[in-house]
Amino acid sequence: MTAQITVTEGGIPHNTLMIYGIIGSLVGIYLTYLNTVTGTQLFSFFGGLGAIAALVWGSDTIKRLCSYGIGTGVPSAGMLSFGSGVIAMLLATKFGIASPVLALVLGLLIGAILGYIANNILAMKIPVMIQSIAELAAVGALVMIGFTAMATGSFTFSPISAIPVTVLGASASAFSTSLIGGGLIAAIFMLGSIALQHGFNACLGPSEKQDRTLTLTAEVGFLSMLMIAIFSFAFLGMGAFIVSIIISVIGWYYTYSQYITLSKRDAAAWLDSKPIVEAEGH
Amino acid sequence: MVENIVFGIGITALAGALAAVAGAAEDTESDIGSQGDPNSQVQLAPQMGFIHRIFNKAVAGEPPAYGLWCTLGAGLAWAFLAKDVNPVLALILGATIATFVQGVYATSGYLGRTASLAKFGQPVYIDILKSMLSVTMAHAFVAIFTTVAMCYLMNASLGHPFPLPLLGLVWGIALGAAGSATGNPFYGKERQYQNQKFGAGVPISASGNIVRYAEAGQRNSLDNGWFSSKLGGPASGVCFGLIVFLELWRTVLFEHIGAGWGAIIVGLAMILVFVVIDRWVEVYARKNYGPYTSAEEASS
Numbered sequence: 121m122t123a124q125i126t127v128t129e130g131g132i133p134h135n136t137l138m139i140y141g142i143i144g145s146l147v148g149i150y151l152t153y154l155n156t157v158t159g160t161q162l163f164s165f166f167g168g169l170g171a172i173a174a175l176v177w178g179s180d181t182i183k184r185l186c187s188y189g190i191g192t193g194v195p196s197a198g199m200l201s202f203g204s205g206v207i208a209m210l211l212a213t214k215f216g217i218a219s220p221v222l223a224l225v226l227g228l229l230i231g232a233i234l235g236y237i238a239n240n241i242l243a244m245k246i247p248v249m250i251q252s253i254a255e256l257a258a259v260g261a262l263v264m265i266g267f268t269a270m271a272t273g274s275f276t277f278s279p280i281s282a283i284p285v286t287v288l289g290a291s292a293s294a295f296s297t298s299l300i301g302g303g304l305i306a307a308i309f310m311l312g313s314i315a316l317q318h319g320f321n322a323c324l325g326p327s328e329k330q331d332r333t334l335t336l337t338a339e340v341g342f343l344s345m346l347m348i349a350i351f352s353f354a355f356l357g358m359g360a361f362i363v364s365i366i367i368s369v370i371g372w373y374y375t376y377s378q379y380i381t382l383s384k385r386d387a388a389a390w391l392d393s394k395p396i397v398e399a400e401g402h
Numbered sequence: 403m404v405e406n407i408v409f410g411i412g413i414t415a416l417a418g419a420l421a422a423v424a425g426a427a428e429d430t431e432s433d434i435g436s437q438g439d440p441n442s443q444v445q446l447a448p449q450m451g452f453i454h455r456i457f458n459k460a461v462a463g464e465p466p467a468y469g470l471w472c473t474l475g476a477g478l479a480w481a482f483l484a485k486d487v488n489p490v491l492a493l494i495l496g497a498t499i500a501t502f503v504q505g506v507y508a509t510s511g512y513l514g515r516t517a518s519l520a521k522f523g524q525p526v527y528i529d530i531l532k533s534m535l536s537v538t539m540a541h542a543f544v545a546i547f548t549t550v551a552m553c554y555l556m557n558a559s560l561g562h563p564f565p566l567p568l569l570g571l572v573w574g575i576a577l578g579a580a581g582s583a584t585g586n587p588f589y590g591k592e593r594q595y596q597n598q599k600f601g602a603g604v605p606i607s608a609s610g611n612i613v614r615y616a617e618a619g620q621r622n623s624l625d626n627g628w629f630s631s632k633l634g635g636p637a638s639g640v641c642f643g644l645i646v647f648l649e650l651w652r653t654v655l656f657e658h659i660g661a662g663w664g665a666i667i668v669g670l671a672m673i674l675v676f677v678v679i680d681r682w683v684e685v686y687a688r689k690n691y692g693p694y695t696s697a698e699e700a701s702s
Binding site for chain 2: 193
């Protein structure tokens with residue numbers, strides 16, 4: 121038996137959030153290109169901010185999709201999103217400066233194909249299925265490319281798959297110490313996919329409110345961003361590492377305190393060391 | 403050659419022991435947070451009018467959640483190792499930071515689910531959050547640290563070709579699955595419904611009517627942690643320990659036979675042996691404890 125999923129009305133319309141999410145994430149990820157322009161690594165943290173914009177958009181998509189009772193838990197939507205998104209993201213990184221836009225386009229394309237298979241061939245017959253899965257795959261691709269850009273300072277394939285090293289005076293490329301070769305992409309995958317589903321999964325219920333759900337998504341997004349900042353210890357210089365940590369901690373602390381305030385607002389009561397308040401009739 | 407195999411068996415035994423500890427800690431941790439299949443009834447209870455003081459963590463199922471904690475712990479350790487931090491220190495730092503993330507997820511899950519049940523009058527018991535959180539985080543640290551240490555042993559000592567974070571993902575998901583499949587039935591299907599007839603399943607009329615009072619006073623999740631550490635935790639530990647031990651044992655001993663096919667054939671043979679054992683246990687249990695006599699009682 122699963123808990124009934126009830127979706128509340130109101131709040132910002134989904135399409136508005138989607139537009140904000142797309143623009144926010146693309147702008148954030150492209151701002152990491154300032155690294156290349158200025159020749160520093162200090163602007164890497166913008167990738168994390170872009171990823172959070174995509175996560176907030178995806179969180180609202182999950183709420184919309186899961187209101188139809190897809191037959192599995194909410195976390196599966198996060199896994200699906202990143203499972204299809206990682207293909208789009210890896211392919212897109214081969215296209216240099218166009219990578220973030222291509223990650224979005226390829227994500228939408230792969231998601232639409234998967235949605236078509238689920239809806240028409242497996243006959244799930246859910247009205248928003250194709251659009252939602254397309255959006256989720258795009259979110260997965262954008263979050264991964266954003267976090268990758270934050271950890272390594274770049275969103276193109278060569279810097280994330282091989283690191284130049286000097287061995288006995290000769291320069292060579294080390295695959296096993298790179299983001300992909302070291303398997304750190306698996307950690308980015310899990311950090312993104314659990315953060316994506318947590319907002320709606322944690323707040324579902326009859327008294328769910330959009331602002332609280334999205335604040336929670338932003339909170340866990342900043343928490344993931346903080347972890348990516350620690351990953352960047354292996355790839356970036358000390359200055360960029362400290363800037364990323366400071367910005368992540370500030371964002372996380374602000375959204376976490378906001379979330380607790382909103383939970384206090386919505387809770388039936390906020391009790392400390394009090395016994396069970398019996399409902400009437402029991 | 404023989405020395406290599408003896409060394410490999412030693413590492414295998416150590417990894418199996420670490421895995422047994424990890425399994426026991428994982429199941430106790432997740433039951434204190436009512437994670438996995440006990441969660442739906444804890445979530446349902448207030449909707450049926452049963453207000454409770456049980457911690458409802460609601461992060462994800464155990465396999466994805468432990469997939470994250472262990473991959474994160476391994477990923478952080480990998481990042482520190484890449485900068486030549488001492489391996490022991492890197493593993494401890496990775497597990498500690500991953501435990502911090504687990505704690506933040508647990509608080510936001512409890513607050514979110516409880517606040518969304520406001521319509522049914524379920525209050526947020528902030529003392530529950532404060533007293534359960536440290537206990538789940540402590541158990542989570544034990545589970546994450548032992549799993550990541552086990553992955554490091556596989557990678558560094560046995561020369562496993564996967565990098566550390568990828569091993570963390572594989573074994574984290576396996577750990578969550580072992581705890582979820584082995585440990586949860588003790589808590590989710592029996593302890594929550596110890597006021598119902600044993601073995602009857604959960605009748606629709608009893609849905610959400612979970613046990614809310616303890617031996618003395620009101621039950622909270624620390625009582626469930628005590629119970630899990632007695633039955634479900636050790637069972638999960640044996641399960642996960644055996645999975646890790648047998649998996650490494652067959653690889654270490656038989657991978658040089660037939661260019662790797664030896665290990666695969668031994669793996670298949672082990673699956674067949676376990677199928678026979680499982681079937682025997684099932685038939686034995688049905689003969690001695692079953693069958694369910696009336697259809698009404700088993701109608702969930």
